[in-house]
Every structure is written in C-alpha cells, then in structure tokens.
Amino acid sequence: xxxxxxxxxxxxNQMQMFTQGFRAPTRMILDASAGGSLKNRDETEARELVESxxxxxxxxxxxxxxxxxxxxx
Numbered sequence: 001x002x003x004x005x006x007x008x009x010x011x012x013n014q015m016q017m018f019t020q021g022f023r024a025p026t027r028m029i030l031d032a033s034a035g036g037s038l039k040n041r042d043e044t045e046a047r048e049l050v051e052s053x054x055x056x057x058x059x060x061x062x063x064x065x066x067x068x069x070x071x072x073x
Contacts, residue, residue, distance in 0.1 A: 011044075012042070012043040014043075015043050016039065019050070029053075030053070034049055
C-alpha cells in the first residue's frame with residue numbers, strides 16, 4: 001500500500017481492498033489476531049497488525065534456514 005497511489009481512497013478503504021485479496025484462511029488468521037473482525041479496527045490498527053504479522057513471518061522464514069551438515073569426503 002505504501003508504494004501504490006491511493007487513487008482517492010481513504011486508508012480504511014485501502015486496507016479493506018488489500019485484505020480482500022487474501023485467501024479465506026489468511027483472513028481468518030487476521031480476524032483472530034485482531035480479536036474479532038479486522039473490519040472493526042481502525043485503519044491504523046489494521047495496518048499495524050498486518051505489518052507486525054508480516055515482520056513476524058519474515059523472521060520465522062529466516063529462522064528456518066537449513067542446517068548444513070558435513071558430508072563425506
């Protein structure tokens with residue numbers, strides 16, 4: 001959302017359009033993390049939640065690096 005022009009949409013509508021692009025399981029996780037429907041949160045809270053979850057997923061992905069095992073020579 002930060003890189004795209006807003007085309008005249010306010011932040012709340014931008015966030016709704018953004019989250020509508022998710023699959024149902026992802027929206028369910030967002031709603032659960034929001035303590036109810038994400039649509040009931042204001043734009044700032046919703047954006048912070050999505051950014052926090054994205055950062056946590058990035059960290060989890062980096063923590064799952066494959067361990068290099070020594071091989072036979």
